[in-house]
Amino acid sequence: MKKSYVIGGVVIILALAMAMYSFKSTLTSYVSVSEAKASNRPVQVAGIVVAGTDRYDLDSNNLLFTLREDGGDEMKVEYDGPRPGNFDNVNKVVAIGKYEPKRKVFLARELLVKCPTKYEGRVQGE
Amino acid sequence: MSNLGEITIWLGLIAIGISSGCYWILNSREDDTLAWNVARYSFTGFVAFMTLASILLMFAILKHEFIYSYVVNYSSRDLPLQYLISSFWAGQEGSFLLWVLLGAWLGIFLMHKSGEMEPQVMFIYNLSNLFLTILLIKQSPFKMLAAAPADGQGLNMLLQDPWMVIHPPVIFLGYAAFTIPFAYAIAALWRREYDNWIRPALPWTVFAFLSLGAGIIIGGYWSYKVLGWGGYWGWDPVENASLLPWLAGAALMHGMILEQSRRKLRKTNFILAAFSFLLVIYCTFLTRSGILADFSVHSFQDLGITGWLVFFMFAFLAIFLWFFATRVREIPVSEKGAAFSYFSREFGLIGAMIILCLSAVIIGVGTSAPLITRVLEKTSKVSTEFYVDTNLPLALLIVLLLSFVPLLAWGQNDFSKLSRKLIWALLGAVVSGIITLYYGYPGMAVLLLSIFAGAAVGMNLQLAIKLVRKKITMSAGAIAHLGVGLMFLGIIASSVYDRSEKVLLPQGTMEPTLGYELKFSGPKFVTEPRGVRLDLPVDVKKGNIEFTARPDIRSENNPDGQGMRFSRPHIRRGLVSDLYISPVDFKPGEEENPSAGKQLELKKQEKIKMQDYEITFVGFDVSGMMGQKEGQDVSVGADLLVSYKSGNPVTVKAIITKGQEDWSASPARLPGPVEAYVTLTQIQASAGSIVLDYQGPASGQDKAVEKTPPAFIAEVSIKPGMTVLWLGVFLILLGASIGVARRWPQ
Numbered sequence: 001m002k003k004s005y006v007i008g009g010v011v012i013i014l015a016l017a018m019a020m021y022s023f024k025s026t027l028t029s030y031v032s033v034s035e036a037k038a039s040n041r042p043v044q045v046a047g048i049v050v051a052g053t054d055r056y057d058l059d060s061n062n063l064l065f066t067l068r069e070d071g072g073d074e075m076k077v078e079y080d081g082p083r084p085g086n087f088d089n090v091n092k093v094v095a096i097g098k099y100e101p102k103r104k105v106f107l108a109r110e111l112l113v114k115c116p117t118k119y120e121g122r123v124q125g126e
Numbered sequence: 127m128s129n130l131g132e133i134t135i136w137l138g139l140i141a142i143g144i145s146s147g148c149y150w151i152l153n154s155r156e157d158d159t160l161a162w163n164v165a166r167y168s169f170t171g172f173v174a175f176m177t178l179a180s181i182l183l184m185f186a187i188l189k190h191e192f193i194y195s196y197v198v199n200y201s202s203r204d205l206p207l208q209y210l211i212s213s214f215w216a217g218q219e220g221s222f223l224l225w226v227l228l229g230a231w232l233g234i235f236l237m238h239k240s241g242e243m244e245p246q247v248m249f250i251y252n253l254s255n256l257f258l259t260i261l262l263i264k265q266s267p268f269k270m271l272a273a274a275p276a277d278g279q280g281l282n283m284l285l286q287d288p289w290m291v292i293h294p295p296v297i298f299l300g301y302a303a304f305t306i307p308f309a310y311a312i313a314a315l316w317r318r319e320y321d322n323w324i325r326p327a328l329p330w331t332v333f334a335f336l337s338l339g340a341g342i343i344i345g346g347y348w349s350y351k352v353l354g355w356g357g358y359w360g361w362d363p364v365e366n367a368s369l370l371p372w373l374a375g376a377a378l379m380h381g382m383i384l385e386q387s388r389r390k391l392r393k394t395n396f397i398l399a400a401f402s403f404l405l406v407i408y409c410t411f412l413t414r415s416g417i418l419a420d421f422s423v424h425s426f427q428d429l430g431i432t433g434w435l436v437f438f439m440f441a442f443l444a445i446f447l448w449f450f451a452t453r454v455r456e457i458p459v460s461e462k463g464a465a466f467s468y469f470s471r472e473f474g475l476i477g478a479m480i481i482l483c484l485s486a487v488i489i490g491v492g493t494s495a496p497l498i499t500r501v502l503e504k505t506s507k508v509s510t511e512f513y514v515d516t517n518l519p520l521a522l523l524i525v526l527l528l529s530f531v532p533l534l535a536w537g538q539n540d541f542s543k544l545s546r547k548l549i550w551a552l553l554g555a556v557v558s559g560i561i562t563l564y565y566g567y568p569g570m571a572v573l574l575l576s577i578f579a580g581a582a583v584g585m586n587l588q589l590a591i592k593l594v595r596k597k598i599t600m601s602a603g604a605i606a607h608l609g610v611g612l613m614f615l616g617i618i619a620s621s622v623y624d625r626s627e628k629v630l631l632p633q634g635t636m637e638p639t640l641g642y643e644l645k646f647s648g649p650k651f652v653t654e655p656r657g658v659r660l661d662l663p664v665d666v667k668k669g670n671i672e673f674t675a676r677p678d679i680r681s682e683n684n685p686d687g688q689g690m691r692f693s694r695p696h697i698r699r700g701l702v703s704d705l706y707i708s709p710v711d712f713k714p715g716e717e718e719n720p721s722a723g724k725q726l727e728l729k730k731q732e733k734i735k736m737q738d739y740e741i742t743f744v745g746f747d748v749s750g751m752m753g754q755k756e757g758q759d760v761s762v763g764a765d766l767l768v769s770y771k772s773g774n775p776v777t778v779k780a781i782i783t784k785g786q787e788d789w790s791a792s793p794a795r796l797p798g799p800v801e802a803y804v805t806l807t808q809i810q811a812s813a814g815s816i817v818l819d820y821q822g823p824a825s826g827q828d829k830a831v832e833k834t835p836p837a838f839i840a841e842v843s844i845k846p847g848m849t850v851l852w853l854g855v856f857l858i859l860l861g862a863s864i865g866v867a868r869r870w871p872q
Contacts, residue, residue: 008480019516021489027495029504036666038728046506063630091467096509096683106674 002078032074036106037099044096045106050074067095067106075099079108129195131182131268138175138226138396145169146252153316157535159475165245167250168236173230176259180227183220183267187213192274193749196267197222200430201278202653205445209286215294218279218414223546226258230301236306240326246313249444254305257438262430266855280656283682283692289348293341297368300338301406306330306373308442315449320392320457328382329869335375336862340554342368343855354695354708356626358851361513363418366493367409368462373401373486375481384475388536390460394479404439405486405552409493411435418496434812468541474531488516522575523693524615525614528554529581532589548589554584558615565846568622576618582611599868606861612854619703619847628710631664634837639842642705643667646838647674649712658684662709662838666698674696676841677709694791703715703846717835724820726804736820739796740775742767743805743816747779764806764816770797780806780818793821 031043047069054065063079077095097108148165149156171641183196187210198221203211215221233251240247267469284290289393307327314323345365346358359365379400381391412418415432426855491498499506508765529551533544558580562573586608593601627641631646638644643666657680664675674698681691695708726734735741747763761783769775784790793803808817 008476012480012484014149015484015516015520018519019491022515023508024489025507026509026515027499029499029506029508030496031504042509065350101133 003019033075042098046094056122076105077108079111129268134179136176138172141168142256143172148724149245149249169475176227176230186291193270195269195271202278208291211282212291213281219265222262225298228299229255232302243313246316247309250309250312261431287352289344290338292342295616297341300334303334304403304406307399311399315453324386325384334866338372340859354693361510363493364413370486370490371402371405372846373482374405377482378402380475380479392457407439467538471534471536474527477527481523525582529585550588551581551585565623579611579614582628602861602865606858609854609857613849616847616851616854620845624845628841630659630839632837649836671719675707677707703844706843708841710841715834715835726818729815738771740769768796782806
């Protein structure tokens with residue numbers, strides 16, 4: 001019985017150690033546009049899509065738009081992934097990725113979109 | 127009588143309060159007939175009031191009583207019946223009512239089935255319902271507006287899907303059912319009868335597992351079918367919120383089976399029963415308190431119940447800890463004498479439980495990351511890789527266990543006798559490994575996962591066939607485990623081997639994509655009650671397969687003037703792989719008739735687009751009017767800034783000259799490779815505007831109409847293994863159903 005505790009303990013500790021490592025390395029902070037531009041780690045930025053700036057670039061197959069945060073700071077976002085099905089009726093997006101200083105664009109690898117008013121209750125308009 | 131609904135909920139609260147009080151009395155005075163009657167009748171009263179409140183809400187929705195803000199927010203006059211019904215649980219307040227209602231109905235069965243333990247079981251169960259009813263009063267679906275608007279805002283289009291009609295009731299049935307093993311566990315501790323609760327609680331646990339599992343799977347299926355992002359699981363907090371109690375419940379279920387057969391793990395099962403119930407509340411807290419608002423696609427807003435939920439959680443945790451701490455020394459431990467073998471069914475079950483709990487803990491930590499990091503530094507969340515990376519080795523261990531443990535008996539096993547039976551597992555492993563490698567080496571971990579999952583499928587398939595023939599009620603485990611193996615194979619196939627391509631499909635042109643030939647046959651606009659549906663039929667051809675895919679983009683105009691757009695994919699299901707065509711964008715065609723001169727009116731600084739040109743009217747050039755003598759021509763120029771195909775703007779001067787008789791103007795050539803001219807035909811100096819005559823590149827030729835056809839941008843994907851995945855999860859549910867049927871109390 002004691003041996004089984006040892007084996008079980010080792011498995012649990014290994015798994016938790018791995019989880020801790022993965023937890024730390026995949027953690028993305030929620031930052032402002034200016035912080036995102038300065039950061040060299042993946043971060044996430046929330047804001048609105050500036051009306052009329054979103055377009056689909058057929059050559060790169062990317063979704064491009066300008067994101068404006070509450071304070072008024074803006075940055076260009078390039079998202080290479082399936083366009084969220086409800087992208088056109090969002091009032092707020094959260095872009096997760098890294099800022100590319102050379103091209104002056106935020107490369108998003110994940111895009112969370114929030115619908116106004118009607119998706120399982122209203123999302124608070126901040 | 128201002129608000130019948132709210133009064134009904136208040137009456138329900140009073141009834142459940144009285145019932146709880148009487149069950150408390152019954153705990154010490156078991157033969158008090160009056161208390162028995164009052165306890166049971168008032169519980170029945172609670173059920174009746176909650177049913178009545180639900181009927182009232184349902185009627186308010188069906189009869190479009192827009193005086194209720196809930197009815198306004200989630201329904202409208204044009205909704206068909208099934209979506210009017212699902213408006214009931216489309217919002218937070220209504221879904222709470224649904225949760226309470228289902229809990230009340232389950233309580234009727236529980237009350238009649240719990241026998242001797244009824245006072246304690248029902249007291250704890252009532253306590254949970256009491257709390258939920260308080261929350262329901264705090265966020266009532268019966269809040270009234272000052273005046274009723276003419277129509278409601280309607281139901282979110284994404285939720286207008288048959289699967290979304292049944293998804294919430296199934297999930298909340300699971301949530302409600304997880305209270306029952308907890309109530310039994312506390313009752314057992316309370317009564318100091320540590321061995322009698324497993325038998326009655328096990329079927330409820332399997333039922334809760336089945337119901338919540340079905341809800342999760344329906345949610346994933348809906349996401350795949352409706353949302354168009356091509357996935358079925360996104361590790362979103364709301365999804366995790368139902369997965370966490372489900373994993374804990376799965377561990378509990380295995381622990382109870384072990385305890386029932388081997389009298390082991392008594393303490394563990396008490397903890398797990400508490401753990402899975404507390405996780406239900408914790409996850410409700412996570413998703414409904416608004417703390418994850420920036421981290422989830424669909425987090426709920428805070429309706430002022432956060433404090434209550436935290437209190438609720440700690441109150442139940444305290445109740446459990448108190449009972450557990452005061453009795454832990456009395457709980458009998460398993461006989462030390464019985465030799466423990468690594469090569470036994472016990473070992474397999476304990477291993478599976480550890481893995482399930484670890485997975486729940488890890489996913490729980492990941493989901494709570496914003497909460498944890500808020501205290502430490504900057505609020506952060508983990509990316510989906512965290513969940514994948516950490517769960518992959520756990521999945522590997524689970525399928526490894528499933529490939530041989532089902533063969534083992536309790537206690538000692540002789541390997542030499544069993545080795546022959548492992549042939550099925552071996553066969554499954556080899557087949558799965560070869561198929562995986564044939565499609566490409568996916569990395570060591572995934573290859574191993576696929577080999578072990580294949581082994582699990584082989585082993586449990588053989589077992590399931592044997593048991594179904596022998597006695598079908600015994601086959602629950604084998605069928606569910608076969609499903610687990612298939613599910614992992616489906617997950618590997620669909621997430622590692624899927625191929626995807628974005629294509630531009632101009633109308634009428636054949637575009638080869640991923641081995642298919644796609645031809646967009648033209649858009650069709652269909653008027654719908656609240657907007658327009660744009661059908662985008664695509665003819666698909668591959669060999670002798672030929673069909674028309676019909677993805678669409680629906681747009682809806684809200685009363686507030688905001689436009690909403692939803693794209694719906696078309697899925698062609700196949701045994702091996704699905705073809706998934708999801709609309710990305712639609713570009714309407716442009717009809718141009720360049721040969722006909724176009725009149726352009728421009729104000730100062732105004733920019734206008736014409737074919738490939740962008741023309742800006744900068745200002746007048748009046749130098750031609752200066753110092754002119756009588757009788758000489760006077761000319762006025764307009765400075766234009768012209769750019770061709772968004773290139774650098776070039777200044778172009780268009781001039782109009784007043785001769786002796788009349789005005790004359792000559793065309794000015796525009797920059798760019800094609801011939802195009804503008805002629806200044808009118809000047810309105812007072813208004814500061816000009817009129818230009820534009821002659822496009824096709825000028826001078828026949829009236830050839832140049833046309834850009836409408837184009838449809840689609841994301842086309844081939845997703846292998848989806849059928850295997852759905853079959854797998856279906857078998858898990860089927861196995862669980864057989865388990866419930868087998869253990870259901872007579």
